[in-house]
Amino acid sequence: MEKQVLKVNLEKGDNQDIYIDNDDVYVNHTGDTKNTIQGFIHNTCELLFVEQGAAEYTINGTKYEVKERDILIISAMDMHLCRITRTPYIRYGVYYMPKYLERLSMIRDYLDVYTTPKPEDFKKLQNLPPDVFEEFCDLIQRIYQEQVHKSDDNEEMRDAVVCVMTILLKRLLNYKKETRREGDSFSLMLKVRDYIDAHYAQDCSLEYLSEVFFIHPSTISRNFKSAFDTTVVNYLSAIRVSSAVKLLENDNASITQIAGDVGYNNVNTFIRAFTKVMGISPLQYRKKKKDYNTHYQLQMH
Numbered sequence: 685m686e687k688q689v690l691k692v693n694l695e696k697g698d699n700q701d702i703y704i705d706n707d708d709v710y711v712n713h714t715g716d717t718k719n720t721i722q723g724f725i726h727n728t729c730e731l732l733f734v735e736q737g738a739a740e741y742t743i744n745g746t747k748y749e750v751k752e753r754d755i756l757i758i759s760a761m762d763m764h765l766c767r768i769t770r771t772p773y774i775r776y777g778v779y780y781m782p783k784y785l786e787r788l789s790m791i792r793d794y795l796d797v798y799t800t801p802k803p804e805d806f807k808k809l810q811n812l813p814p815d816v817f818e819e820f821c822d823l824i825q826r827i828y829q830e831q832v833h834k835s836d837d838n839e840e841m842r843d844a845v846v847c848v849m850t851i852l853l854k855r856l857l858n859y860k861k862e863t864r865r866e867g868d869s870f871s872l873m874l875k876v877r878d879y880i881d882a883h884y885a886q887d888c889s890l891e892y893l894s895e896v897f898f899i900h901p902s903t904i905s906r907n908f909k910s911a912f913d914t915t916v917v918n919y920l921s922a923i924r925v926s927s928a929v930k931l932l933e934n935d936n937a938s939i940t941q942i943a944g945d946v947g948y949n950n951v952n953t954f955i956r957a958f959t960k961v962m963g964i965s966p967l968q969y970r971k972k973k974k975d976y977n978t979h980y981q982l983q984m985h
Contacts, residue, residue: 690713724766734752734755738752758800884946
């Protein structure tokens with residue numbers, strides 16, 4: 685069987701931007717030839733492996749300068765701005781759904797690997813030796829092969845490769861085994877988060893979640909924060925905004941309609957929540973993304 689190589693897409697087709705997705709694992713290989721600034725939010729953990737060029741990412745107010753042979757890890761639901769500073773900017777992207785990672789028992793104790801690193805930890809992922817960086821690229825290619833060539837055991841092989849990548853990242857970061865993600869409390873909070881993921885457009889207030897899971901609201905609030913380092917309110921807001929981003933890009937529905945589709949009864953509440961997460965209003969985001977797509981369409985002709 686001929687090996688299919690994951691090639692760089694310098695034209696960034698419509699399927700290259702991932703914001704909210706249902707695939708357990710997604711990989712791409714993209715490049716930009718122009719200096720641009722873009723905002724993103726994903727419901728996936730994102731890993732960037734920079735082959736060429738440079739960019740500045742702002743994540744939760746902290747700046748991360750990335751260049752050749754750097755790896756940047758971005759937590760699911762962390763809004764981030766990317767300013768490309770040197771072109772061509774070429775990188776591999778790997779996206780993992782958090783619930784997929786949590787299913788892999790071999791790495792469940794090392795899930796902190798997939799959180800946005802502190803600046804001092806990010807330094808450990810910069811300017812990697814060529815052979816080390818190439819090893820990661822080979823693993824990404826292997827994940828791609830297992831997705832392209834379907835077989836009875838391709839998911840098992842893919843999961844094994846993801847585990848290898850996780851351990852290599854854990855070694856680079858020198859992270860220790862993490863113990864808070866275990867026990868009945870954490871398992872229950874996983875169910876709470878899964879419920880929010882599936883019903884974010886409906887009532888997901890602490891009071892309503894309390895009725896669904898027969899737990900006091902304050903207990904849900906405390907245990908959810910302990911498990912995922914964010915509050916229920918902030919997580920719900922982020923996933924609603926993540927969904928709204930996709931709707932803003934893919935159709936011409938009104939802002940009021942989109943607000944209702946993602947769970948906001950009041951359009952002004954939606955606009956405030958969106959602006960808080962993304963830094964710009966929904967209308968401004970729609971215009972910015974339209975201008976960005978027009979720019980790339982012109983470059984293709």
